[in-house]
Amino acid sequence: xxxxxxxxxxxQKDFPILQRTVRDGKPLVYLDNASTTQKPIQVINAISDxxxxxxxxxxxxxxxxAEEATEAYESTRDKIAKFLNIKNREEIIFVRGTTEAIxxxxxxxxxxxxxxxxIIVTTEYEHHSNxxxxxxxxxxxxxxxxxxxxxxxxxxxLEHLDFYLKTGKVxxxxxxxxxxxxxTISNTEEIIAKCKKAGVKTLxxxxxSVPHMKVDIEKLGCDFFAFSAHKMLxxxxxxxxxxxxxxxxxxxxxHGGGDMIREVHKYETTWNDLPYKFxxxxxxxxxxxxxSTAIDYLSKIGMDTIREHEIxxxxxxxEKMSQIKGIxxxxxxxxxxxxxxxxxxxxxxxxxxxxxxxxxxxVAIRSGHHCAQVLMERLQVAATxxxxxxxxxxxxxxxxxxxxxxxxxxxxxx
Amino acid sequence: MSDPIYTEIxxxxxxxxxxxGTLENPDISQHDANPMCGDSITLQMKITGNSISDIKxxxxxxxxxxxxxxxxxxxxxxxxxxxxxxxxxxxILSELGLEHLIKQSPVRIKCALLxxxxxxxxxxxxxxxxxxxxxxxxxxxxxxAKLY
Numbered sequence: 001x002x003x004x005x006x007x008x009x010x011x012q013k014d015f016p017i018l019q020r021t022v023r024d025g026k027p028l029v030y031l032d033n034a035s036t037t038q039k040p041i042q043v044i045n046a047i048s049d050x051x052x053x054x055x056x057x058x059x060x061x062x063x064x065x066a067e068e069a070t071e072a073y074e075s076t077r078d079k080i081a082k083f084l085n086i087k088n089r090e091e092i093i094f095v096r097g098t099t100e101a102i103x104x105x106x107x108x109x110x111x112x113x114x115x116x117x118x119i120i121v122t123t124e125y126e127h128h129s130n131x132x133x134x135x136x137x138x139x140x141x142x143x144x145x146x147x148x149x150x151x152x153x154x155x156x157x158l159e160h161l162d163f164y165l166k167t168g169k170v171x172x173x174x175x176x177x178x179x180x181x182x183x184t185i186s187n188t189e190e191i192i193a194k195c196k197k198a199g200v201k202t203l204x205x206x207x208x209s210v211p212h213m214k215v216d217i218e219k220l221g222c223d224f225f226a227f228s229a230h231k232m233l234x235x236x237x238x239x240x241x242x243x244x245x246x247x248x249x250x251x252x253x254x255h256g257g258g259d260m261i262r263e264v265h266k267y268e269t270t271w272n273d274l275p276y277k278f279x280x281x282x283x284x285x286x287x288x289x290x291x292s293t294a295i296d297y298l299s300k301i302g303m304d305t306i307r308e309h310e311i312x313x314x315x316x317x318x319e320k321m322s323q324i325k326g327i328x329x330x331x332x333x334x335x336x337x338x339x340x341x342x343x344x345x346x347x348x349x350x351x352x353x354x355x356x357x358x359x360x361x362x363v364a365i366r367s368g369h370h371c372a373q374v375l376m377e378r379l380q381v382a383a384t385x386x387x388x389x390x391x392x393x394x395x396x397x398x399x400x401x402x403x404x405x406x407x408x409x410x411x412x413x414x
Numbered sequence: 415m416s417d418p419i420y421t422e423i424x425x426x427x428x429x430x431x432x433x434x435g436t437l438e439n440p441d442i443s444q445h446d447a448n449p450m451c452g453d454s455i456t457l458q459m460k461i462t463g464n465s466i467s468d469i470k471x472x473x474x475x476x477x478x479x480x481x482x483x484x485x486x487x488x489x490x491x492x493x494x495x496x497x498x499x500x501x502x503x504x505x506i507l508s509e510l511g512l513e514h515l516i517k518q519s520p521v522r523i524k525c526a527l528l529x530x531x532x533x534x535x536x537x538x539x540x541x542x543x544x545x546x547x548x549x550x551x552x553x554x555x556x557x558x559a560k561l562y
Contacts, residue, residue: 350476352451352525357420369452376452382474383452411420 006309007301012392014040014297026362029397034180034208034341034388035366036230039294043233046293050286057282059259073285076292077275083295084225085216086242090274093241094283098207099129101226101241102174104278105203106133108251109224109243110172116142119169123148123156123186124378125179128371130205134174148175150378154182154331154338161191165198172201174224177209181370181386182331183314183341185209192222201247207231211390212310212339214303223247234294235287241278248274255280306391310340313389317342317398324405326414330379340389343370346405347414351383357411358404365401419478419522424510428480433487435470444536445473448524453479457487457532461540465494476525478512483529485509490533498537503527 012018017038022028030038050072056065058073081089095101110133114120120134124147131145138145146164149157156175164170173195177188188204195202203224209215211232217225224247229238243251253260253271257280262270271277298306315335321327326347332338346354351367358365366386369376376382387401408414437443440458447454455473459466469487485506490498507513507526515523 350479352453352476352522353420353478356522357417360417368450373452382454411417412425 006305008309008392008394011040011301014042015392016041016044018392022362022364023360026360029361029363029400031387031389031393031397031401032364032366033390033393034231034370034386036236037211037233037390038392039235039290040233040297042297043235043290043293047235047286047290050289055286058285059276069285072289072292073283076288076295079292079295080240083299084210084242085218087218088245091242091245091248093243093275093278094288095239095241096237096284097228097230097239098127098205098226099239101224101239102129102203102205103133104241104254105224105226105243106137108254108278109247110134110137110141112250112252114138114141114143114171117169118143118171119146119164119167120144121146121148121161121164121170121173123175124150125154125156125182125184125372125375126174126176127180127205127207128373130174130176130203131374143171144169147374150182150184150375154179154184156184156186156191158187158190158194161194165194165200168198170195170198170200172203174203174205176205176207177215178212178339178341179331179372179375180208180341181343181372181375181384183208183338183343183388184331185213185337185339188220188222192220196221208339208341211298212303213307217242229287229291229294232294233297234291235284237284238287238291245274248278251278253280254278257281259283301391309391310389311335313393313395313398314338314340314342316395317387317389317401320398320402324402326409327405330384340393341386342388343384343386345381345384346408347412349408349412349414351385353412354385354405354408357408358401361400361404361407363401363404418514419512419519421511424477424481424512427484427510428477431480431484433470433484433491434472436472437468437470440470442536442540444532444539446528446532446535448528450521451476451525453525453528455479455483455528455532457483457529457536459536461495464496465492466490466498467492471529475528478515478522478525479528481510482506482512482526486529486533495537495541498533499541501530501533503530506530 015038054068056069058070077089077092080092134145148160151157178185192202202222204222206225206227210227223244225242230236260272260277260280262272328345330343355365355367368383437458441461442459445456453475455471457471460468469491471483515526
């Protein structure tokens with residue numbers, strides 16, 4: 001039984017895809033939510049309604065449709081401000097996703113402020129999107145990229161941060177609030193506090209945290225924050241970069257083009273106000289509007305309620321899975337320190353083989369390096385299996401995963 | 415219980431994969447990896463005259479990748495370079511009853527063919543160097559890309 005107050009049955013009915021079957025009539029057990037989540041009918045309808053009834057380009061024309069589209073697009077910014085406790089709506093920049101948000105910072109802030117000999121600090125459990133842009137930047141500038149290590153419990157070793165901060169050369173510390181492989185929730189407040197004391201900027205990758213727990217950006221006090229819509233019931237192709245206004249004002253534009261300008265002359269151009277200076281070209285209007293509905297959906301349930309549901313599910317899964325012979329689970333066992341992401345290996349069976357076999361029962365998990373090869377090296381594995389939960393998952397889903405793992409053991413005679 | 419991929423033949427072939435290890439002073443040493451899944455192998459060959467006198471491989475891969483690599487090395491060991499150059503994916507897949515992957519599993523076929531792609535890249539680089547004709551290397555790279 002789930003927590004009695006959690007409207008699980010009602011939620012499941014809102015997701016059309018959960019009604020379908022896969023692989024010859026098996027009900028879908030979707031456990032790849034850290035990768036992307038499914039979409040409720042409300043979000044699908046909002047996108048369809050935009051194209052059916054309101055489609056027009058925004059910020060320019062004066063006719064009725066254009067006003068409706070602009071209003072729907074811009075009101076999403078206000079909704080995000082409320083959802084994450086952001087004071088200034090003009091600090092919210094729409095991008096394609098977390099990856100683009102981080103690249104924007106590396107390009108538009110990094111190229112202005114990073115110099116030879118400077119240090120950028122990231123962590124061993126980052127997604128490639130929070131490593132590669134910094135490799136590109138530090139190589140271009142002759143700066144250095146350093147890593148906060150991960151201990152055997154899957155947590156960041158903050159002494160490493162202290163060590164680098166002492167050099168006085170660190171300009172930016174960039175890290176995920178929740179690991180996409182281990183589910184570890186970073187000591188975000190503590191890291192930001194240390195950096196602030198040292199006068200160092202911070203970027204938080206919130207791609208895994210914002211969908212699953214309450215986040216208060218004002219309270220965090222970081223400088224940059226990035227996240228994606230598609231990991232929180234919204235459409236693909238939409239994400240947000242939030243940055244403090246005074247920081248944004250020191251940055252050069254990212255892309256040049258329409259909408260980001262004030263006046264264009266033959267040889268020079270003046271920039272539009274924030275946030276438009278960083279939103280060149282026609283944006284992904286329909287999907288921003290779909291994202292707005294996703295935020296409504298999550299807000300209605302409540303982020304604390306969602307977190308409780310996932311804690312309960314993760315606790316159940318960790319207990320049940322730990323009892324399976326030959327399983328290795330990575331990261332902390334303390335459910336209060338982790339999200340609903342469980343990476344594991346099963347005997348010495350390659351994760352791709354595990355995922356293929358359990359897919360025959362309709363169980364969808366991720367296998368591979370999860371765009372985190374630096375962490376795979378640290379764990380000394382080539383790949384892991386990863387099951388990750390969201391609001392529509394049940395203890396029954398966990399049971400089905402475990403039952404399918406028994407088939408793997410049978411096939412490989414384990 | 416029968417499974418369309420994980421038959422005893424494949425699981426046994428992977429568990430007892432042949433020609434694993436490293437060669438001293440190989441004439442060809444080629445590494446390649448599948449970016450999405452982490453399969454990663456190195457193929458090494460000794461060339462004597464026109465033939466592949468020895469071949470070894472090492473790396474980390476799934477059952478399909480290991481079984482296919484094992485089969486590939488057994489097929490071409492001791493054979494003429496031309497045999498290896500003309501080796502078709504069907505020849506490897508049919509040994510393991512995996513021909514159905516071509517049509518049915520666009521993802522897993524990459525695991526099955528990583529060793530063949532690595533072999534062709536290694537051979538063509540070697541041959542291109544020998545004849546100092548880089549255009550043949552490009553055509554081989556194209557051929558390797560078409561394997562999927």
